[in-house]
Amino acid sequence: MPRPILATVHTAALAHNLARARAAAPDARIWAVVKANAYGHGIERVFDPLRSADGFALLDFAEAQRLRALDWRGPILLLEGCFEARDLELCSRLGLWHTIHCNEQIDMLAAHKTQLPHRVFLKMNSGMNRLGFTPERYRAAWTRLNALPQVDEISLMTHFSDADGPKGIAAALKAFDAVTHDLPGERTLSNSAASLRHGSVLAGRSDWIRPGILVYGSAPDFPEHSAVHWDLQPTMTLSSRIIGLQELKAGDTVGYGSSFTADGPMRIGIVACGYGDGYPRHCSTGTPMLVGGVRTRMVGRVSMDMLTVDLTPVPTAGIGTEVTLWGKASSGALMPIDEVAQAGGTVGYELMCAVAQRVPFQVE
Numbered sequence: 001m002p003r004p005i006l007a008t009v010h011t012a013a014l015a016h017n018l019a020r021a022r023a024a025a026p027d028a029r030i031w032a033v034v035k036a037n038a039y040g041h042g043i044e045r046v047f048d049p050l051r052s053a054d055g056f057a058l059l060d061f062a063e064a065q066r067l068r069a070l071d072w073r074g075p076i077l078l079l080e081g082c083f084e085a086r087d088l089e090l091c092s093r094l095g096l097w098h099t100i101h102c103n104e105q106i107d108m109l110a111a112h113k114t115q116l117p118h119r120v121f122l123k124m125n126s127g128m129n130r131l132g133f134t135p136e137r138y139r140a141a142w143t144r145l146n147a148l149p150q151v152d153e154i155s156l157m158t159h160f161s162d163a164d165g166p167k168g169i170a171a172a173l174k175a176f177d178a179v180t181h182d183l184p185g186e187r188t189l190s191n192s193a194a195s196l197r198h199g200s201v202l203a204g205r206s207d208w209i210r211p212g213i214l215v216y217g218s219a220p221d222f223p224e225h226s227a228v229h230w231d232l233q234p235t236m237t238l239s240s241r242i243i244g245l246q247e248l249k250a251g252d253t254v255g256y257g258s259s260f261t262a263d264g265p266m267r268i269g270i271v272a273c274g275y276g277d278g279y280p281r282h283c284s285t286g287t288p289m290l291v292g293g294v295r296t297r298m299v300g301r302v303s304m305d306m307l308t309v310d311l312t313p314v315p316t317a318g319i320g321t322e323v324t325l326w327g328k329a330s331s332g333a334l335m336p337i338d339e340v341a342q343a344g345g346t347v348g349y350e351l352m353c354a355v356a357q358r359v360p361f362q363v364e
């Protein structure tokens with residue numbers, strides 16, 4: 001028998017969450033963001049349930065090629081644009097729309113020989129200070145692009161730094177509006193957090209939204225709101241089984257570094273899942289998980305291939321009992337990925353993306 005760890009991708013949940021994105025911005029078209037191999041789910045596994053999206057956004061040329069290989073003929077947007085001049089050949093060949101965030105990308109485009117002019121998305125740095133032209137430099141970039149025969153349509157884009165938190169999007173939106181109000185072209189502003197939290201302010205201002213994490217059933221603003229609050233369903237379950245049992249007495253310790261000490265008799269289960277599977281090592285005693293659909297907690301440290309779980313709330317558990325690290329148990333009980341991520345000091349995004357190569361996947 002193979003080692004019992006398994007990742008399951010839930011296609012109905014992907015379709016449900018995509019519908020939630022549509023409901024959040026009913027007048028906008030949707031880029032389903034599938035970067036990082038569809039947030040660790042696998043582009044080929046999510047493609048079918050997400051094919052009613054209006055386009056796919058990503059940043060890796062190899063991933064764009066995989067989408068075209070799936071016979072996706074619709075729009076594909078490269079969120080970071082081109083990294084070197086020859087990338088433009090691929091844009092021409094695969095019909096990719098690309099972001100322009102710096103003058104060097106405009107230089108490359110100006111030198112590019114193409115039959116068909118490119119659709120580009122000019123990115124404004126509205127406060128994130130990662131990619132994009134500052135509001136002061138944005139119009140000059142637009143004017144340069146607009147004069148190039150290599151350019152077809154210019155769309156306007158920004159990415160909010162604080163759509164998920166108390167600072168909000170007001171200042172960024174004001175900066176964007178001040179510079180772009182009289183420019184033609186489609187707009188794309190919102191990630192998941194902006195779509196869910198600021199939908200009413202953004203209504204009618206965004207021709208395209210760019211939801212990623214919400215499509216994968218994790219709340220962009222956890223713990224303020226949960227996935228259940230936003231009516232999102234988990235799209236990935238990481239499950240395993242109990243492969244060993246130990247009976248502890250008071251004073252016994254568990255795992256490397258003896259970080260957990262039993263304060264009385266208790267039974268623990270040894271689970272076939274460790275950081276070698278992508279489970280976060282920063283999780284330790286107290287991290288929630290389900291055993292046989294019943295919520296309990298990790299004890300001790302995560303090791304490469306195993307972790308250990310308190311069986312006190314599940315006295316019937318034994319070798320072979322199902323363990324749900326995150327996602328949905330076969331009983332239907334949920335273990336939100338966001339809660340596990342929080343226990344490890346990170347976010348659901350990172351956990352999904354980190355599932356290791358050795359973990360087999362199934363699609364359900």
Ligand SMILES: *Cc1c(COP(=O)(O)O)cnc(C)c1O
Pocket residue numbers: 033035079159190191192193210211212213214220
């Ligand atoms: C990743 C990304 C998104 C999606 O963000 P979520 O928080 O996952 O919704 C949207 N826009 C850009 C530019 C991105 O890089």
